[in-house]
Amino acid sequence: DTAVSQTPKYLVTQMGNDKSIKCEQNLGHDTMYWYKQDSKKFLKIMFSYNNKELIINETVPNRFSPKSPDKAHLNLHINSLELGDSAVYFCASSLPGTGWEGNEQFFGPGTRLTVL
Amino acid sequence: RKEVEQDPGPFNVPEGATVAFNCTYSNSASQSFFWYRQDCRKEPKLLMSVYSSGNEDGRFTAQLNRASQYISLLIRDSKLSDSATYLCVVNYPSNTGKLIFGQGTTLQVKP
Numbered sequence: 001d002t003a004v005s006q007t008p009k010y011l012v013t014q015m016g017n018d019k020s021i022k023c024e025q026n027l028g029h030d031t032m033y034w035y036k037q038d039s040k041k042f043l044k045i046m047f048s049y050n051n052k053e054l055i056i057n058e059t060v061p062n063r064f065s066p067k068s069p070d071k072a073h074l075n076l077h078i079n080s081l082e083l084g085d086s087a088v089y090f091c092a093s094s095l096p097g098t099g100w101e102g103n104e105q106f107f108g109p110g111t112r113l114t115v116l
Numbered sequence: 117r118k119e120v121e122q123d124p125g126p127f128n129v130p131e132g133a134t135v136a137f138n139c140t141y142s143n144s145a146s147q148s149f150f151w152y153r154q155d156c157r158k159e160p161k162l163l164m165s166v167y168s169s170g171n172e173d174g175r176f177t178a179q180l181n182r183a184s185q186y187i188s189l190l191i192r193d194s195k196l197s198d199s200a201t202y203l204c205v206v207n208y209p210s211n212t213g214k215l216i217f218g219q220g221t222t223l224q225v226k227p
Contacts, residue, residue, distance in 0.1 A: 031213055041201065043160065043217040055212050090159055094213060102148040102207025102215050107159035 003027050004108040006091050012114045013081055020077045021111045023091030031055075032074040033092040033105065034066060043090070049074055050096055081115045088112050117142050120218035122204050128224045133194045137221045139187045139204030148207040149180055151189050153200045154220065160203055163189075194225045 004025045013019055025032060033056070034046040048056035049068040063079045074091060091108040122139045129135050141149075149166035164171065166178040166187055177190040187204055204218035 041220055043203070045214055045216075048212060048214065050213075056214055096213055102150075102213050104150070104162045104165070105215060107161070109159050 004091060004093055004106050006089075006108040006111050008111060009109060010112050010114075012116065014116055015081055015083060017081050018077070018079045019081060019113070020075055021089055021091075021113075023074045023076070023108055025072055025091075025093040025106070025108075027093055027106060029093040029095055029106075030071055031094050031096045032068065032071070033094075034074065034076050035090040035092060035107075037088045037090060037110070039087070047074075047076075081113075083115050086113055086115045118218075119143065119208075119216045120204055120206050122218040122221050124219055124221060126222040126224050128226060129194055130226055131194055131196060133225075134190065134192045135194055135223060136191075137189045137202055137204075137223075139189075139218055141185050141187070141204075141206040141216075143206070143209060144182075144185060145209035146206045147209060148215075149178075149187050150205040150215070151176075151178060151187075152203040152205055152217070154203055155200045160217075163202070191223075194223075196225050196227060199223055199225045 030051045033048045037043045046060050047066040051071045052068045065077045068074045088110045090110045092105040094103045094105040151163040152160040153163045154160040166180045170179045175192045179188045201220040201222045203220045208214040
């Protein structure tokens with residue numbers, strides 16, 4: 001009965017390959033996020049979608065492309081993988097922010113990506 | 117200056133100790149504040165929200181000082197199971213729901 005799920009949990013691949021990570025939430029939330037957590041443990045927002053519409057797009061290389069087929073799913077496709085892409089990628093979801101407030105975000109278990 | 121700053125630690129304390137973590141944030145327009153907990157190789161989970169008047173949840177007490185842009189978390193009677201990284205989180209003041217995470221403070225409670 002997982003609230004936010006991600007697949008795969010581990011991903012090991014060669015430089016230059018293209019890979020996708022999938023995320024699904026069953027919480028009925030409208031807003032979903034992708035975060036990257038690097039080796040120094042900083043958790044940084046990459047993208048956010050609200051009801052399939054892109055609302056946050058941080059300074060991320062355009063090799064990264066999110067796709068939201070419906071509000072319960074947010075996938076992340078990465079082209080031409082580089083060594084520096086190695087990190088843990090977390091998906092999260094929340095109710096939409098009201099005004100300038102933020103809401104609790106629920107995280108998936110993470111996808112540990114290693115680029116060789 | 118980082119948007120949310122924390123002392124990364126580690127803080128090594130004996131069981132039963134009281135430990136306090138501090139955090140500062142740079143944007144005075146931020147409205148929402150949280151402490152998240154992240155266990156090793158796991159996802160972050162909400163520990164508690166932080167309210168203007170301060171709030172308590174069992175052994176955990178959170179305080180907010182808006183004038184100093186400072187947030188604290190106090191853990192009393194530390195348990196071995198409290199060992200984790202504690203992330204200070206502040207919303208980015210916009211209508212996007214964006215949250216800014218601090219680097220985290222690592223706590224290790226020893227028997």
